[in-house]
Amino acid sequence: MSRKYLVAGNWKMNSSREEARALMAELLEAYQDPDMAAHCDLLVCPPYPYLASVIEQRADQDVMGVGGQDCSAHSKGAFTGEVSAQMLADIGCQYVIVGHSERRSYWSESSDLVREKFERVQASGMVPILCVGETQAERASGQTEARVLEQLEAVLSRVGVHAFARAVIAYEPVWAIGTGLNATPQQAQEVHSLIRRRIREESVEVADAVTVLYGGSVKADNAYGLFEQPDIDGALVGGASLKANDFLRIARACVELKAEG
Ligand code: PGA
Numbered sequence: 001m002s003r004k005y006l007v008a009g010n011w012k013m014n015s016s017r018e019e020a021r022a023l024m025a026e027l028l029e030a031y032q033d034p035d036m037a038a039h040c041d042l043l044v045c046p047p048y049p050y051l052a053s054v055i056e057q058r059a060d061q062d063v064m065g066v067g068g069q070d071c072s073a074h075s076k077g078a079f080t081g082e083v084s085a086q087m088l089a090d091i092g093c094q095y096v097i098v099g100h101s102e103r104r105s106y107w108s109e110s111s112d113l114v115r116e117k118f119e120r121v122q123a124s125g126m127v128p129i130l131c132v133g134e135t136q137a138e139r140a141s142g143q144t145e146a147r148v149l150e151q152l153e154a155v156l157s158r159v160g161v162h163a164f165a166r167a168v169i170a171y172e173p174v175w176a177i178g179t180g181l182n183a184t185p186q187q188a189q190e191v192h193s194l195i196r197r198r199i200r201e202e203s204v205e206v207a208d209a210v211t212v213l214y215g216g217s218v219k220a221d222n223a224y225g226l227f228e229q230p231d232i233d234g235a236l237v238g239g240a241s242l243k244a245n246d247f248l249r250i251a252r253a254c255v256e257l258k259a260e261g
Helices: 017-030 034-039 048-058 085-091 101-106 111-123 136-140 144-159 161-166 185-202 204-209 220-227 244-260
Strands: 005-010 040-045 064-068 095-098 127-132 168-171 211-215 234-237
Touching (some): 005 168, 017 048, 040 095, 040 244, 048 064, 064 085, 085 111, 161 185, 168 185, 185 204, 234 244
Parallel strands (some): 211 234
16 A cells, blocks of 8 residues: 555544643654554544643644644634634644534534534634444434435535545444444445545545545454455544553554554
8 A cells, every 4th residue: 555554643632731742642652653654644642732832842742633623614714612624733733534424413513514614614624534424223213325425425426526635534433433342344445435435436536535534433353354444544543642652553554554564
C-alpha cells in the first residue's frame, strides 16, 4: 500500500489537563522512533480546552497531528457554546472530526449539517475526518451499504470528489463504537472497498490517495488484522487512545506491517 497509515486518537470528553499533558509527553517520546514516524502518522483529538496546550507541547514536532473533535457549521457570530473551524485552525489544529456517530445521534446532526462542517473545515485550511457508519439495526436488515453510501453521498455530491483529496474518511460501524464488538477485518474491508469504489467512480487518482480509517473498538490485539486489509489505512481510536501504551501498540502494528513489506 502506498498510502501512509494514520492512527488517530479521539479522546472524546475524557482526561484532565494533567492527564492530557502526560499522555502527549509519552506519545511525543515514542515518536522519536524513526520507524514509527516513517510508517505511521499519529493524530490526537483532545477536548477543546486542552487543544492549545497539547499543540504547544508538540512544538515543532509537527509530524504529530492535533485535531478537533467537532466544530460549528457557522463561521462566527452569536452561537453560544460553539467553536468555529477558523478558531481551531488559528490555534494550530490540522484536522477536525465531522459527523461522528455520537454527534449524529445525541445531537441529531443531519448529513447536511455534517457536509456544512466538512466545508468549513476545508475552507479553514484543515483536513476533515468524515465519519460514516451503520447502526446494528441497519446492518441486521441488510442496509449497511445503503446507509454508508448515503452518508458519503451527502458530502460527495455537494463538495465534489476533488475535495476528498484533502479529506479523511472514517468508517465507524455504530454498533462497534465503545462496545468492544469490533467489525471483523473482512466486514470492515467490504465497507472500505465500497467507499473506495464509490470515490473511484469519480476519480481514480483521489480513490487511490484517500485515507480511509476504521473505527470501533480498535485495540492492540485486533489492529494488525484490520490494517492488513488493502483498503484500511489506519484507525480512529476512542477508548484505547487514552493510554499511551495501548495507542502506541496500535500504531506499532502499522510499523510491523510496513516492515514485512
Ligand atoms: P472506540 O471509539 O474505539 O472507543 O470504540 C471509536 C470512536 O468513537 O471513534
